[in-house]
Amino acid sequence: MNGIENSGLYSLTHPRSVAFWGASTNPTAMGSVLMSSLLAMGFQGPVYPIHPRDREVKGRPAFKCLSDVGAPVDLAVLVLPTQLAPDVLDECGRNGVKAAIVVTAGFAEKGDEGRRLQERMVAIARKYGITMLGPNCLGVVNPDAKVNTMFMQYETSAGFIGMASQSGSFVTQMFDYLQERDLGFSQAISVGNEALTDVADCLEYLGNCPKTKVIALYLETVRRGRDFVRVAREASQKKPIVAYYVGGTRAGGSAAFSHTGAMAGSDELYDGMFRQGGVIRACSVEEMFDFCHVLGRQPLPQGNRFVILTHSGGPGAAAADAADRCGMGLAQMSRETLGRIEALVPHTASVGNPVDLTFNRTPADYMQTIPEIILSDDAVDGLFIYVILPQSRARKSFIEITGDPQGGAAMADQFVEGQCQALARVAAASGKPVVAATFCGRSEPFVQHLEAGGIPVLPSPERAVRALAAAARYAAAKRGFA
């Protein structure tokens, strides 16, 4: 595990026992909701609610204070009125607790009095050697360790995205979003006000986490710029880091300050830091996860020369325009490659780049033979393919051809699956990244088949192209550092 067991963040994300302040018999209290998430996750160790009056919380015996527990506690979760938090943290320290998640808000983000309270918390944590997350955070989710202290229940399997976020919402409210896209978190950490544990710490930890293939950062500020760059540079040699930074504008920076007391800086400053750290910047939450999706599922491109393959002119032109705007390069294929494609397509097609078939003469050519020809050209570093294979249309065609409603539908389903598997095989054999896009919904079987074959399916040509460009930027940064 690269020694991450010795990191304070490891004890936060891998507790063997948890004590909860703020969970009670009131099921809608924030503390009760977070404790429910932990229990629903199937956490294996003991969970101790600490409550002044309630004697049982969610079927677990509750304790008046920590010393009543009479067993070791690894992690304390504090969901308390602001004024009470420091004393409870001190109680944790005195009882040997080594990790604490302070969910409670109202600290540095609320002005001077809150800042003083927060400083007291830091002093207590330092005194006892407690790894403290927050305050004003939602804690952690670690599906493999069956830990989740967030607001929503985590109901999907573990994924490859390791996230550190200055917004708890952008962790917990994305659980379903990721599940719908066949993605998930390896671990995710909501850092809140970062009084003690900050994004740079998380970056170092996630860089060493063997289950994290790509790191996502939601940032409103970076508190230790030099350390961030140093740690990012080290982590980005091992895996891609995608950051969504919202503090670069006047309004964004001011909202960030109200949110987590963050002092934001200009876009130029942050772009410089990201460049030095090999961090790829995303422009929205959707884009951050698009980039993670592609970077986690596909090999890195050797360069920035891609081919756009389409059977529809509009999506092809839109992809080409987006490519120019985001710095994705269009490959110049060899004469031989162009000749081999030309032999397979109708006379209305254009075989430059985009390769636009206008329509498929033979469906297998589009999803197999032509991608194979394109990817075998040394001048090509990867492929974007626009796909639309809706089940209803395929079934209708096969039923019309065969005259057999049941048999035709089954044949259509097999055909669609076969096409997707063929593309996935071609992509895998090439060792080059292949990304698809469609406007069809994710419940379409072809989307599921392509994802099952490892090919990310993004919801528009523009977004797919931007993700490929991001992959090329990361690959270039990584080569630059090597």
Place this chain on the structure above:
Amino acid sequence: MNGIENSGLYSLTHPRSVAFWGASTNPTAMGSVLMSSLLAMGFQGPVYPIHPRDREVKGRPAFKCLSDVGAPVDLAVLVLPTQLAPDVLDECGRNGVKAAIVVTAGFAEKGDEGRRLQERMVAIARKYGITMLGPNCLGVVNPDAKVNTMFMQYETSAGFIGMASQSGSFVTQMFDYLQERDLGFSQAISVGNEALTDVADCLEYLGNCPKTKVIALYLETVRRGRDFVRVAREASQKKPIVAYYVGGTRAGGSAAFSHTGAMAGSDELYDGMFRQGGVIRACSVEEMFDFCHVLGRQPLPQGNRFVILTHSGGPGAAAADAADRCGMGLAQMSRETLGRIEALVPHTASVGNPVDLTFNRTPADYMQTIPEIILSDDAVDGLFIYVILPQSRARKSFIEITGDPQGGAAMADQFVEGQCQALARVAAASGKPVVAATFCGRSEPFVQHLEAGGIPVLPSPERAVRALAAAARYAAAKRGFA
């Protein structure tokens, strides 16, 4: 109907009878597929397949040539080998057909020989006074008239978006996309190579179409710049026009040329044309329909001073950052307004702009009382609200509170619906635009309830903010022209 019945495009989109070339007993032939779409739409008038050998196509008697039909034909749809198209168009002219959709490709977009053939088609159409759409197009969809000549079946109801597109795919492949978003086309026209009928003609027509509330344009070029600006300026006084232009980059322009023979121009040139015409520019297909969604469903803002309402800091900061980047202004609410909000929120909240509740003390405050207070401030032109009310969570809470699985679930469903209806009422009463965003999927009941109440729910804060900014830009352009 503002005299649109006299327009050539009216005869194209409202035929009483249709003749089809290229439909045959081969169900996968392009012509057969397009004729299927027309029949599946429930077209009421006669449909005449014209075929040299087949005697029956899709249950309709087929004819060797047009003169054999022996009844008037309003619209001809040509899906033929390129070389045959001119003679068939001439046959149409001789037999009194007044409108023709030429689906056939291989004309100006394929070089000099194709260009000459296209010119011949234009001469024939002019000679007989035929309103010709295309070549290299997919025709029209007009749900109210039960007309659809496109590749996909149109299975949803008519909507308020009137579209003219230089890509047929961006009409037909968006049917399901729009349906999933509770949207639809009033009419949509795929113009292809625009040999005779171009986007400016469509713009004039859709500007006068009473069922079209907002016009969407997908553009790779504008062939008659002055006419386009004149017609756009006139139409944009009546309704918003949203254009997605992809020809402004080297790669986009070159792909556009291969696609429809379009000579694209620089972004600066097109931005100037759009400004003069009061056209709002979108940067992707998704964004084009986001803008249409908001512009068609909500009143126009009086100015550019919006409020961001959230209970989660991250989405609020992301919205504020996006607002600055896209030119959406943040309102300065009055002291009185701020005081009234302050009285309703927890001490962790911030009541500036974004208004961030951090959590809901009373759910009704978030969806009703606070929006009402905000929208009643004269300094506020509209509201963005971040919403997350997943059914599973609401049911779980209510079941926990009531201890009654069935009754609790029903109460939760009623609660969610009531909240959404309250927000919709507040929004409608204010006369100001309100747009919501969520990362939850569209199948969530709260998304459906909000949409049913007329409130657009976009899939991210950033996209909602950009759409509100677009509405403010359009409102300013309209005021500027008045």
